[in-house]
Amino acid sequence: MALEQETVVKADLVDHVYERVGFTRSEALNAVEVILEEIKSALGRGENVRIVGFASFNLRRKNARRARNPKTGEPITIQPRTVLTFKPSRHLLEATNRTTHESDDSG
Numbered sequence: 676m677a678l679e680q681e682t683v684v685k686a687d688l689v690d691h692v693y694e695r696v697g698f699t700r701s702e703a704l705n706a707v708e709v710i711l712e713e714i715k716s717a718l719g720r721g722e723n724v725r726i727v728g729f730a731s732f733n734l735r736r737k738n739a740r741r742a743r744n745p746k747t748g749e750p751i752t753i754q755p756r757t758v759l760t761f762k763p764s765r766h767l768l769e770a771t772n773r774t775t776h777e778s779d780d781s782g
Contacts, residue, residue: 685711718759731762 685707691705714732717724724732739755763771 726764728764728766730764730767733762735760736760748765 688699688707689703692698692706693700696703696706700704714724716736718732721734723734735758737756740753742751742753743749744751753771
């Protein structure tokens, strides 16, 4: 059975900050945007981002490599690039699995 998923968007995060912290909606929006912008800026500077108890955003350099065009079979070179990886913390994984198992038990 497929897990039903909802998507939390930035507006939802702003609402949660507004409700839980007591900021005005404008202050909550600012807080969320500042945090997201700082994560983006750090990654743009080539820095990894680690949020203890949540996750790490890591940049990995991938070297050029040879591959084949799947349509033609022709050999091609894939250029070197930087990829972004997301590694959830143990706490986040445990919380996710706990939530998933609770949902399975109720069905």
